[in-house]
Amino acid sequence: MRTRILALGVFVFAIGLALGSNAFADQKKLVKYVINDDAISKSLTGKAGNPANGRKLVINRKKGNCLACHMMPIYEQQFHGNVGPRLHGVGNRLTEGQIRLQIVNSKVLNENAIMPSFYVDTGFKRVLKKFKGKALLSATEIEDLVAYTVSLK
Numbered sequence: 001m002r003t004r005i006l007a008l009g010v011f012v013f014a015i016g017l018a019l020g021s022n023a024f025a026d027q028k029k030l031v032k033y034v035i036n037d038d039a040i041s042k043s044l045t046g047k048a049g050n051p052a053n054g055r056k057l058v059i060n061r062k063k064g065n066c067l068a069c070h071m072m073p074i075y076e077q078q079f080h081g082n083v084g085p086r087l088h089g090v091g092n093r094l095t096e097g098q099i100r101l102q103i104v105n106s107k108v109l110n111e112n113a114i115m116p117s118f119y120v121d122t123g124f125k126r127v128l129k130k131f132k133g134k135a136l137l138s139a140t141e142i143e144d145l146v147a148y149t150v151s152l153k
Helices: 051-059 096-108 139-150
Strands: 003-006 033-036
Touching: 033 096, 051 139, 096 139
Parallel strands: none
Antiparallel strands: 003 033
């Protein structure tokens, strides 16, 4: 068993992003997390997420945009992607911690993954200056997505 601790620094989020780009999280800092056996077992916020809010993020084409790549059991929405795996029944196939790691940073498991790292603020190439040092989603949003995705049984 291999344990890695990823310590992420504290970054202040620029208020000016609200003008044109709501695509980035409204967070003040990224929290530390531990990866054990290809999973982040502990919640980033210390509590369970809200699956209803997670579903809203999945549908939101400007924030999470999960439907751009994944087919999901959200039948009222059109144009599901087929680049990523189907997420029907994913809650039966993966643990909560495995799902959390996939959303936080899928590149830990597969460095060539197309899926964005939603809770990482460094290591990107060719990033616009105003987006440097910022994660795509907040810890709360990650936990909401985890709660919704785990419910897909």
